[in-house]
Amino acid sequence: MSIADELIKNLMGLGLSNYEARAFIALALYRETTAPNIARRAKIPLSKIYSVLRSLEEKGLIESQSKRPKVYRIVDPDYSLENLLKKYEERKNTIKELLRKVLSLEKYEKGGLWVVSGLDNIIRRVRDLMNKSAISLALATPDYLLKKFSSKLSALGRNGVNLSLVIYETDSMKTKFYVNTLSKYARVKVRSIPAVSTLFIDREVGVVFYLKTSNEMPYLDESYAMIVEDENLLRMINDFFHLALWLTSTDVGPNLNLFSKPLSYTHFWRLVEDVDILFKNNLGPVYVEIEGSYVKSKEPAYIKGEVIDYSIGENWLSYSIVVKSNEGKVTVGGWGCFLEDVEAKKVILYSSFCEKIFSSK
Structure with a gap:
C-alpha cells in the first residue's frame, strides 16, 4: 500500500x-492550485470537484482566494486535522448517546x-468485557497473548478485582516475566500444555477464544470467540476453567x-482454596461477609462471621465452608449447591493480615 x-x-x-480524501492529498502535493489541476491529479470528474472542494472548506481543511481562477490551499494540518478530530469525537459521542437512548427503550x-x-x-471485545469486571475474573491464555492484557489485568488487580490466572507456557522467559509482574495482583498458575483461551467474569459472562493468524498470510485470520451469557452454559465455563x-x-x-486487604469473590472454589491457604499458614482467624440465598427457601441471605471449618471434596467437585454467625453454625456452598444452608453469590474475606478490624457483631 502506497503512502x-x-x-x-x-x-x-x-x-x-473517497473524493474528499483524494482531493485533499492532491492539493497538499500542489501546496496551492486551481480546481482543474486538483481534479486532474486526483482523477476526480471536473463536474464533481467544486462540490468536493466546497465540502473540504466547510470542514475547515482547506481555504481559497476569491480571484479568477479560484486558488485553493490546505490549512495548517496541526489545526485543521485537530478540528476534524474534534468534530469526529463530537459525532461519535452523539451517536453513542443516541444508541444508549435507543437501547434503553426496550428491556x-x-x-x-x-x-x-x-x-x-x-x-477489543475481551478488553471491553474485562472493563466490566466487578468482583472476580479468571483468565487462561498463552504467555504471548498476555502482552495484550497485562496492563489491563494489573489495573484491575490494583482496583480490587480478584484475579485467577493460568498462563500457558510457550516461552519460559515470557512466562517468568508475566508471573513476576502479575503475581503481585493475582493467584497465578502455569500450564505446560496449552488449551483454548478462556475468560470467566463474575457469574455474568464467559469467553472461549481461539486465535489463529499466519505471519505469511495476515489476511488469513481464522480467529473465533464464543461469548457465553446463558446461565447454564456459564456453569459449564466455571467448571471447565x-x-x-x-x-x-x-x-x-x-x-x-x-x-493484606479484604478480597471479594464470586468464584466460590477460589474462596475455599484461599481459606485453605490461610488455615495451613496459620493466618487465622478468617472472617467473611456473604451475600446469597437460603438453599431451601430461596430467600435472600446475609451471613457475617468467622470461618471455623471448610471442606474440599476428593474429586474437587464440592466446596463448602462453615461460618460461626449470630444464626449459629451455617454451612455455605457455591453455585448450585443443595446440601448446604446457604448458596453464596458474593463473599468478602478478611484475614488476620487485613488492616481492617472485622467485627462479627
Whole structure:
C-alpha cells in the first residue's frame, strides 16, 4: 500500500469521502492550485470537484482566494486535522448517546451464545468485557497473548478485582516475566500444555477464544470467540476453567500479601482454596461477609462471621465452608449447591493480615 493509499484510508476513517480524501492529498502535493489541476491529479470528474472542494472548506481543511481562477490551499494540518478530530469525537459521542437512548427503550435480557470473528475484534471485545469486571475474573491464555492484557489485568488487580490466572507456557522467559509482574495482583498458575483461551467474569459472562493468524498470510485470520451469557452454559465455563484448567496447572506459590486487604469473590472454589491457604499458614482467624440465598427457601441471605471449618471434596467437585454467625453454625456452598444452608453469590474475606478490624457483631 502506497503512502497516498494509506492517507486516503485514514482520512476516510475520519469521515471524509473517497473524493474528499483524494482531493485533499492532491492539493497538499500542489501546496496551492486551481480546481482543474486538483481534479486532474486526483482523477476526480471536473463536474464533481467544486462540490468536493466546497465540502473540504466547510470542514475547515482547506481555504481559497476569491480571484479568477479560484486558488485553493490546505490549512495548517496541526489545526485543521485537530478540528476534524474534534468534530469526529463530537459525532461519535452523539451517536453513542443516541444508541444508549435507543437501547434503553426496550428491556434487554442477556443470554445465549454469541460469536465474534477476527483477531482485532476479539482482543477489543475481551478488553471491553474485562472493563466490566466487578468482583472476580479468571483468565487462561498463552504467555504471548498476555502482552495484550497485562496492563489491563494489573489495573484491575490494583482496583480490587480478584484475579485467577493460568498462563500457558510457550516461552519460559515470557512466562517468568508475566508471573513476576502479575503475581503481585493475582493467584497465578502455569500450564505446560496449552488449551483454548478462556475468560470467566463474575457469574455474568464467559469467553472461549481461539486465535489463529499466519505471519505469511495476515489476511488469513481464522480467529473465533464464543461469548457465553446463558446461565447454564456459564456453569459449564466455571467448571471447565476450575477443573480442566486451574486444577491441572502448577501453582507458582501463593503471594500471601494478597491477603493484606479484604478480597471479594464470586468464584466460590477460589474462596475455599484461599481459606485453605490461610488455615495451613496459620493466618487465622478468617472472617467473611456473604451475600446469597437460603438453599431451601430461596430467600435472600446475609451471613457475617468467622470461618471455623471448610471442606474440599476428593474429586474437587464440592466446596463448602462453615461460618460461626449470630444464626449459629451455617454451612455455605457455591453455585448450585443443595446440601448446604446457604448458596453464596458474593463473599468478602478478611484475614488476620487485613488492616481492617472485622467485627462479627
